[in-house]
Amino acid sequence: MKETAVSILENIRKGSLEMEDYVFKKLELIRKKDNIINAYISIDSEDFILDRINEIKRNIASGKKMKIPGLVVSIKDNISTNFLPTTAGSKILENYIPPYNATVVEKILEEGGIIIGKTNLDEFAMGSTTEFSAYGLTRNPWDITRVPGGSSGGSAASLAYGSCDLSLGSDTGGSVRLPASYTATVGLKPTYGTVSRYGLIPYANSLEQISPMARSVKDLALIWDVIKGYDEKDATSVNNNYKSDNKFKICIPKEFIEESEPPIKSTIYKLLEKIENEGVAIEYEGKFENLKYALPTYYTIAFAEAASNLARYDGKLYPISSEGLSYKEMSENTRRYYFGFEVKKRILMGVLALSEGFINDYYIAATKGRRIIRDEILNMTKNCIVASSVSPILPPKIGERIKDPLKLYAMDIYTVVANLAGVPALAMPAGFYNNLPIGIQFMAGPFEEEKLISLGSLVEEITGLYNLIAGD
Amino acid sequence: MSKKCDKDIINELLDLSRLNFTEEELEKLCKDIDEIRSLLNQVSSLSSLNVKPLYNVWDSELNPPYSVNIEKVNIYDLIPNERVAQNKIKIPWRGE
Numbered sequence: 001m002k003e004t005a006v007s008i009l010e011n012i013r014k015g016s017l018e019m020e021d022y023v024f025k026k027l028e029l030i031r032k033k034d035n036i037i038n039a040y041i042s043i044d045s046e047d048f049i050l051d052r053i054n055e056i057k058r059n060i061a062s063g064k065k066m067k068i069p070g071l072v073v074s075i076k077d078n079i080s081t082n083f084l085p086t087t088a089g090s091k092i093l094e095n096y097i098p099p100y101n102a103t104v105v106e107k108i109l110e111e112g113g114i115i116i117g118k119t120n121l122d123e124f125a126m127g128s129t130t131e132f133s134a135y136g137l138t139r140n141p142w143d144i145t146r147v148p149g150g151s152s153g154g155s156a157a158s159l160a161y162g163s164c165d166l167s168l169g170s171d172t173g174g175s176v177r178l179p180a181s182y183t184a185t186v187g188l189k190p191t192y193g194t195v196s197r198y199g200l201i202p203y204a205n206s207l208e209q210i211s212p213m214a215r216s217v218k219d220l221a222l223i224w225d226v227i228k229g230y231d232e233k234d235a236t237s238v239n240n241n242y243k244s245d246n247k248f249k250i251c252i253p254k255e256f257i258e259e260s261e262p263p264i265k266s267t268i269y270k271l272l273e274k275i276e277n278e279g280v281a282i283e284y285e286g287k288f289e290n291l292k293y294a295l296p297t298y299y300t301i302a303f304a305e306a307a308s309n310l311a312r313y314d315g316k317l318y319p320i321s322s323e324g325l326s327y328k329e330m331s332e333n334t335r336r337y338y339f340g341f342e343v344k345k346r347i348l349m350g351v352l353a354l355s356e357g358f359i360n361d362y363y364i365a366a367t368k369g370r371r372i373i374r375d376e377i378l379n380m381t382k383n384c385i386v387a388s389s390v391s392p393i394l395p396p397k398i399g400e401r402i403k404d405p406l407k408l409y410a411m412d413i414y415t416v417v418a419n420l421a422g423v424p425a426l427a428m429p430a431g432f433y434n435n436l437p438i439g440i441q442f443m444a445g446p447f448e449e450e451k452l453i454s455l456g457s458l459v460e461e462i463t464g465l466y467n468l469i470a471g472d
Numbered sequence: 473m474s475k476k477c478d479k480d481i482i483n484e485l486l487d488l489s490r491l492n493f494t495e496e497e498l499e500k501l502c503k504d505i506d507e508i509r510s511l512l513n514q515v516s517s518l519s520s521l522n523v524k525p526l527y528n529v530w531d532s533e534l535n536p537p538y539s540v541n542i543e544k545v546n547i548y549d550l551i552p553n554e555r556v557a558q559n560k561i562k563i564p565w566r567g568e
Contacts, residue, residue, distance in 0.1 A: 192529050206528050296514040307489060314490070328490065336492035344491050345501060349508055351489040361516040367525030369518045374526055405504050406511060422529030
């Protein structure tokens with residue numbers, strides 16, 4: 001077991017760990033390993049990092065209290081930074097440097113975090129494997145022939161090989177939880193509105209949240225504490241002081257586990273038995289009637305919102321542009337050559353779902369489906385934390401899933417529900433099968449992140465599976 | 473639209489979305505669209521459901537925390553009265 005972010009922070013505060021040595025070792029590791037893993041799209045220069053370290057030291061010397069001074073953070077490349085390019089994994093934003101920082105980035109800088117680089121993702125976060133990036137696929141550090149999950153696969157991989165202490169991803173339908181499950185890391189999709197989306201390059205606004213990742217639940221609590229909170233710059237931000245109690249009961253709708261591959265099922269049931277032995281009540285007879293509507297509902301809404309959000313990339317507003325005799329031609333050429341196939345396909349499906357003649361049968365029907373799914377989850381999470389598989393399958397081989405869209409989308413079956421309902425969900429390690437990580441998901445009621453963190457801390461004490469680094 | 477990839481509809485969608493594909497991509501696109509539509513068609517049965525659409529999880533029925541929606545903007549407040557009166561502004565359909 002390696003040191004946790006919590007213990008590194010203690011050592012930095014005590015002065016027993018030299019910040020430069022620590023951060024430059026991380027840079028060295030990135031140089032050594034990232035040409036294979038490809039977790040990062042861009043990395044800070046040494047000079048920039050040194051300036052940042054000196055700034056943090058000055059702040060410490062002046063008595064400024066900071067929550068994560070000296071901890072190394074990686075940030076998904078769809079979160080705006082004014083000091084590093086923000087590409088969203090797309091050629092259409094190549095070399096684009098936003099004029100401002102996302103609110104979460106400002107918060108991390110304010111609290112002394114060292115942002116070491118921007119991590120790889122499926123283009124505009126549209127994918128579940130991190131194979132759709134215009135900057136090459138990311139490999140799973142636990143088995144480089146397999147995917148790390150997506151779309152925050154770069155963030156998960158950057159943690160899994162030890163190049164940073166904390167990370168930020170974004171989760172639209174499972175995009176931090178699936179990678180967490182596939183890389184033995186931890187990811188929390190927060191309640192909709194609890195983390196500012198200001199500066200997040202949008203894919204599907206009503207579903208997505210910037211989401212913290214770490215190698216343990218206790219470490220995750222550190223970055224969660226930094227990024228949460230109301231932001232007047234985000235109209236969907238929630239000003240909420242809700243404190244959840246730490247009493248929990250777990251319930252298990254069978255549909256959320258039974259369709260998983262056998263090693264996943266058995267690992268999760270074994271873990272639940274251990275949790276029960278620690279005195280946590282578990283109800284095995286739960287039922288989730290509307291799971292069958294979850295995937296079509298989610299994808300219809302996500303496509304529709306994507307079509308709307310990505311209309312802005314017309315060759316005028318952002319730097320990349322193709323030539324054309326008219327605005328229409330220029331715009332079409334730009335979008336044709338600089339969007340990837342998957343993105344173009346999702347835009348097209350979104351336009352279909354919103355078109356006259358189809359809107360009632362697709363988009364409106366999906367928003368109705370969303371209501372019944374949301375209401376069913378809210379009823380369930382009033383009484384218990386819902387436990388489930390994160391993914392129905394083990395981390396797939398590279399190329400195995402992307403050829404068939406339905407197989408690819410099916411990977412999200414257990415994760416999309418939390419996004420449709422806006423509730424928080426935590427993914428964390430449950431075990432291993434043939435050296436491949438298996439994750440478990442816990443889903444709670446709105447604003448019950450603290451409850452999930454308490455349960456997650458208990459679970460990682462039971463399993464001992466925290467702060468794992470691939471290859472150690 | 474037929475179950476199979478309908479080129480006319482595809483061309484219309486391409487025009488609306490300001491997109492273009494190579495011939496090779498178009499072939500794959502047609503195959504994928506047919507498959508994806510088979511997934512999306514599963515929600516169509518919900519269109520007759522007697523519930524209100526849910527566009528955002530913080531709708532009034534959830535009893536959101538007290539401060540949500542404090543900053544809610546009435547779009548009509550931002551538009552000059554004469555333009556509204558003359559029906560020059562069409563507010564999108566999603567208002568309930």
